[in-house]
Structures are given as C-alpha cells and as structure tokens.
Amino acid sequence: MTAVRKHLTQSIIWRGFYFITLLLVNIVLSRVLKAEGAGIVFYLTNLFAFGVLVFSANLDGGFTFYASSKTIAHEKLASLAILWTLIMGLLAYLLIPIYFKHFDSDILYKQLNKSYLGIYYLVGVLFINFFTALFYSNNNYFVPNVILGLSNLMFIGLVYFGVVTNASNSDIIQDYFQFITFQGSLLLIAYFTVYKVIPKIELPNSRDLKALFHYSSISLLGNFLFFFVYRLDYWFVKDWCKQTGDLGNYIQASKLAQMLLVLPQILASSIFPQLASGNNTKDIIESITKLCRLFIVVFAIIFLIIFCFGKTLFPFVFGVSFSSMYWPMLILLPGILCLCCSTLLSAYFSGKKQNQINLYAAAIALTIMLVSTFLFKSYYTIIIAAGISSIAYFIEAFYCFIQFSKHEKISWKQFFKFCKQDWMWIKNLFAR
Numbered sequence: 001m002t003a004v005r006k007h008l009t010q011s012i013i014w015r016g017f018y019f020i021t022l023l024l025v026n027i028v029l030s031r032v033l034k035a036e037g038a039g040i041v042f043y044l045t046n047l048f049a050f051g052v053l054v055f056s057a058n059l060d061g062g063f064t065f066y067a068s069s070k071t072i073a074h075e076k077l078a079s080l081a082i083l084w085t086l087i088m089g090l091l092a093y094l095l096i097p098i099y100f101k102h103f104d105s106d107i108l109y110k111q112l113n114k115s116y117l118g119i120y121y122l123v124g125v126l127f128i129n130f131f132t133a134l135f136y137s138n139n140n141y142f143v144p145n146v147i148l149g150l151s152n153l154m155f156i157g158l159v160y161f162g163v164v165t166n167a168s169n170s171d172i173i174q175d176y177f178q179f180i181t182f183q184g185s186l187l188l189i190a191y192f193t194v195y196k197v198i199p200k201i202e203l204p205n206s207r208d209l210k211a212l213f214h215y216s217s218i219s220l221l222g223n224f225l226f227f228f229v230y231r232l233d234y235w236f237v238k239d240w241c242k243q244t245g246d247l248g249n250y251i252q253a254s255k256l257a258q259m260l261l262v263l264p265q266i267l268a269s270s271i272f273p274q275l276a277s278g279n280n281t282k283d284i285i286e287s288i289t290k291l292c293r294l295f296i297v298v299f300a301i302i303f304l305i306i307f308c309f310g311k312t313l314f315p316f317v318f319g320v321s322f323s324s325m326y327w328p329m330l331i332l333l334p335g336i337l338c339l340c341c342s343t344l345l346s347a348y349f350s351g352k353k354q355n356q357i358n359l360y361a362a363a364i365a366l367t368i369m370l371v372s373t374f375l376f377k378s379y380y381t382i383i384i385a386a387g388i389s390s391i392a393y394f395i396e397a398f399y400c401f402i403q404f405s406k407h408e409k410i411s412w413k414q415f416f417k418f419c420k421q422d423w424m425w426i427k428n429l430f431a432r
Contacts, residue, residue: 011136014145015266021152023259027317028156029176030252035321037169039248041176042255044114046234047104048121050227051096052129055088055122058223060129061350062216067137072212074134076204078191081130083203089123112170120177127184131191143194147186155179218355225362229369229392230258233385236373240380245321250382252318253328254389257336260302264340267291268347285408288348292341299337306330328386335390338397345400357403365396 030038063081066072096118104114128148135144155176162172204212237250267287306313306329314325342361349357369392376384405411 010139011141011266012263014141015262018145018149018152019259019262019266021149021156024156025152026252026255028159029172030248030318030322032159032163032172033169034319035245035248035252037173037248039245039251041173042251043234043238043247044117045121046231046251048118049125049231051092051118051122052125053220053223053227055092056126056129057213058216058220059084059212060133061219061223062212063130063133064137065215065350066208066212067134072204072208073202074138074195076202076208078131078134079202080204081127081134082188085123085126085130088126089119092119092122112173117174117177120181124177124180124182124184127188128180131184131187134191135187138195140194143190144187147190148183151179151183151186215353215355218359219350222355222359222362225359225366229362229365229396232366232369233373233389236380237382237385240377241382241385245324246382249322249324250328250385252322253325253332253382253386256325257329257332258339260299260333260336261339261343264291264295264343268343284348288344288404289410291344295337295340299333299340303330303333306333324382327383331383331386332390335393338390338393342393342397342400345397345404348404349400352407357400361396361399361403364399365392368392368395 029041033041059080063077067074067077093115097115100114132144135141158175158179159172161167162175203209231254233254234247234251238247241247241250306326310326310329314329315323318325346358346361349355369388372388372391373380373385376388
C-alpha cells in the first residue's frame with residue numbers, strides 16, 4: 001500500500017468513527033428536543049460557526065500547510081494556538097452580547113444565555129480545529145478522533161442521565177455547548193502529552209507569522225464565501241418559512257445531507273498535507289479522479305434508498321416532528337454529490353497554493369444562490385431553498401473541474417470513465 005493510500009485509510013477509519021458518534025449526538029438531541037428545540041440549537045450552532053470562521057482567521061488551514069511542510073515548528077504553532085484562542089475568547093466575551101442585543105433578539109428559547117453558549121462554542125471549536133490540524137500534519141488520525149468520538153459517546157450518556165432525572169431542555173442545550181469546550185481542552189492536553197511538548201510560549205518569528213497570516217488570509221476569504229454557500233439558506237428559511245418545524249426540518253435535512261461530505265472531507269484532510277509536503281503528487285491526482293467516480297455510484301445508491309424509504313425512515317430515526325425532511329433531503333443530494341467532488345478538488349488547489357481558484361468558485365456559487373433566492377422570494381419554501389442550494393453546488397463543482405482539467409490536462413472522458421482498475425484500487429484502499 002502506498003503512503004497516500006495508507007494515510008487515506010487511516011483517516012477514513014478514525015475520522016469515520018468520530019463522525020458516526022457525531023451523527024448519534026445529532027439523533028439523540030433531535031429526539032429529545034424535537035424539531036422546534038433542535039432547530040434553535042442547529043441555528044445557534046450555525047451562527048456561532050460563523051463566529052469561529054471570523055475569529056479563527058482560518059489559521060488552522062495555515063497550521064496544516066506550514067506544519068506539514070515543516071516550515072514552522074509544531075511547538076511554536078501550538079503556543080500560537082493557545083494564545084490566539086484565549087485572546088479571541090476574550091474578544092467574543094465582549095462582542096457576542098452586543099450582537100444578540102441588536103440581531104437575533106427574537107431567539108428566546110426558555111431563557112438560554114445565548115452569549116455564554118457562543119463563548120463555549122467558540123473557544124472549544126478553536127482548540128479542536130487548531131490541535132486537530134497539528135495532529136493531522138503529523139499524520140496522526142487516531143488520537144484526536146478517538147478522543148472526540150469517545151467524548152461524544154460520553155455526552156450521549158449525559159443526555160440520557162438528564163432525561164432520566166427530568167433535566168430541562170435548556171440544561172441539555174447548555175451542557176451541549178459546554179461539552180464542546182471540554183472536548184477542545186482534552187485535545188490540547190492530549191497534544192502536549194503525546195508529543196511531550198513542554199507548555200511554554202514560543203511563538204513563530206515575524207517572518208513566519210507574516211507568511212502564516214498571508215496564506216491563511218487568502219483561504220479565509222474563500223472560506224467566508226463557502227460558509228455562506230453552505231449555510232446562507234438557513235437565515236432565509238428562518239425569516240421566510242414560518243410553519244412550525246420548518247427551520248428544524250430544513251437544517252436537519254441539510255446537516256444530514258452534508259454529513260455525506262464527511263468521507264470527502266476525511267480524504268481531503270489527508271490529501272492536502274501530502275500535496276503541501278510535495279510528495280506523491282501523481283498518485284494523489286489519480287486518487288482524486290477515482291474517488292469522484294466512486295462517489296457517483298455511492299450517491300446513486302443513497303438516492304434510491306432515500307427515494308424509496310425516506311418518508312418513513314426520517315420520522316422513525318429523528319422523531320415524528322421531522323416529517324418534512326424528505327423532499328429537501330432528496331433535492332439536496334445531487335448538489336451534495338457535486339460538493340463531494342469539489343471538496344477533493346479544493347484540497348488539490350489548496351495544496352498547490354492556488355486558493356484563488358477556490359475563492360472564485362465560491363463567489364460564483366454564492367452569486368447564483370443570492371440571485372435565485374430573491375427571484376423566488378414570493379414562492380420561497382424549504383423545497384425551493386433545497387433546489388437553489390443544489391444548483392449552486394453544481395455550478396461551483398463545474399468550475400472547479402474546469403480548472404482542474406486545465407492544470408492536469410484531464411478530459412471529461414478521462415475523469416468520468418469507469419474501468420476495472422477502479423474497483424481494484426478501491427478494494428486496495430480499504431484493505432489492511
């Protein structure tokens with residue numbers, strides 16, 4: 001097994017374990033909180049995720065690149081991660097209450113302190129993103145994902161205990177956001193323990209910091225645009241779709257559809273460090289084309305399963321309040337297939353330091369989404385929202401493929417033509 005396939009396999013196994021536990025957390029919260037309460041949690045998580053994007057300055061992407069290429073010492077990046085998170089946590093403490101005073105003040109779910117929830121989420125996710133990036137740059141997929149996965153199972157146990165002891169939904173929601181801070185702290189401690197790094201402030205020099213922030217800033221703008229491409233519809237659904245449970249059903253369908261991006265994201269997180277290090281480029285390009293062909297087959301099967309059984313499956317798994325998920329989920333699936341392919345292509349461009357291509361792709365998709373949304377404002381439903389998103393995802397992936405084919409001189413026929421070697425390659429990829 002080549003080095004690339006070994007890293008891909010390890011990444012799939014351990015990140016797959018983590019994301020399975022994450023799905024279980026999603027199911028448990030949905031059944032306990034119902035569509036209305038879960039919709040609030042999903043919306044707040046989406047809102048705070050935007051805060052993470054702002055406050056992180058996309059440094060985790062820069063961490064992966066410069067740690068993988070061994071340009072900046074891991075110890076210095078770890079110190080910067082701690083210092084940056086503490087400063088951003090303090091800044092969030094000052095700014096988040098101001099946001100809720102002027103925006104989203106209508107979210108009053110059983111007197112939750114939304115500002116504190118935002119701080120818990122921000123600090124926890126920053127630690128998770130930074131130290132996961134450092135683990136991955138060392139090709140260590142086991143430790144961070146086992147820690148995150150086992151702690152997710154621990155949280156499920158905590159929710160069960162809360163239900164048994166008649167804890168309120170507000171208490172369960174608060175525990176959920178606090179647990180994210182707990183997970184981030186565990187990763188921090190694990191990193192310093194595994195690599196026997198003495199906790200001390202040793203920051204990168206000014207030249208390295210300039211390079212780090214320059215690289216991250218280019219990716220940051222692209223990530224801003226991608227964030228809105230993936231999640232801008234949540235705000236429109238919240239404001240324009242007023243039927244009870246619409247927000248929870250739509251975000252649940254979107255989150256579940258985007259869970260199918262887990263495998264491509266796992267693979268991308270392994271492809272990116274390899275490209276950044278300059279190793280195995282030919283093997284990686286071959287892997288990208290074969291994996292995209294595999295996704296087409298997998299998604300055709302998933303689409304048929306959901307088409308036949310989705311109407312009964314979703315209420316059975318998530319609860320009867322999620323009976324409106326079927327059509328948004330079905331409509332989103334073709335677009336998610338496109339995102340699966342573009343995720344790998346985006347990792348290719350990032351590893352080649354051509355982040356501007358990802359930026360243009362996101363800008364095109366976001367423009368399509370905004371124009372289409374306002375054109376259909378009078379008819380806007382969660383089904384229309386799903387259709388618009390799916391079209392935007394297709395256009396974004398199409399642009400990425402055109403650029404990839406130009407760089408690697410790969411035609412449509414070469415990219416999408418199946419051959420017997422594909423199945424042998426896939427078998428070897430997952431072979432021990």
